[in-house]
């Protein structure tokens with residue numbers, strides 16, 4: 001009998017003893033991510049449980065170059081090539097929380113970059129549409145998001161200044177590049193009751209994270225603090241756009 005039990009449980013014991021190692025191997029940065037969520041995100045006032053869960057779930061290190069993976073959970077932005085950056089984790093969480101997203105929402109992002117912010121959004125809402133003006137970054141993000149299995153994200157190479165008419169209107173819009181004015185098409189493509197967040201101000205220095213809510217044809221504005229984003233290029237920088 002004792003022998004029988006041993007045989008029966010042996011595979012189970014092997015599984016149990018292997019499991020923690022297998023996990024650590026799959027996810028070598030789990031501790032870094034827990035620390036980031038606890039201190040840099042929750043510690044700074046982000047309270048929405050869904051946002052905290054998603055920041056813990058999405059593997060930020062998979063959105064940067066191998067050589068930068070060790071820094072992926074540090075409290076600052078990181079380069080993603082072509083002079084662009086992936087935002088500081090806290091800023092990603094803050095902007096996402098401010099949009100007050102619901103599971104059935106359809107969201108537009110301007111500035112795909114690495115695809116990290118899009119992945120965070122896609123864990124919360126039904127559909128994410130994201131536009132990137134730099135072809136190389138758009139291609140890399142498309143490939144990465146596909147490999148990670150995000151079937152609810154559509155990436156487009158183009159100028160996000162004009163939004164994405166084909167899939168408008170959106171419940172929420174997030175702009176992750178700095179502009180000195182709000183692109184009119186984005187306001188048009190926002191649903192009534194929808195929210196739009198963008199770093200608004202000087203595209204050379206600092207901006208104010210600005211949250212707009214569209215209600216009955218009017219825009220309510222809230223300022224959420226100072227940030228420094230890379231500039232929105234293309235039409236946003238042309239004189240005709242001002």
Ligand code: SAH
Pocket residue numbers: 080084085086087110111112113114115116117118131132133134137158159160161176177230231232233234235236
């Ligand atoms: N959200 C990204 C980081 C954004 S960095 C992430 O999670 O990694 C800003 C990005 O906006 C850059 O990749 C830049 O190329 C892009 N960008 C700048 N101007 C743009 C425009 N007019 N339309 C679309 N993307 C733009």
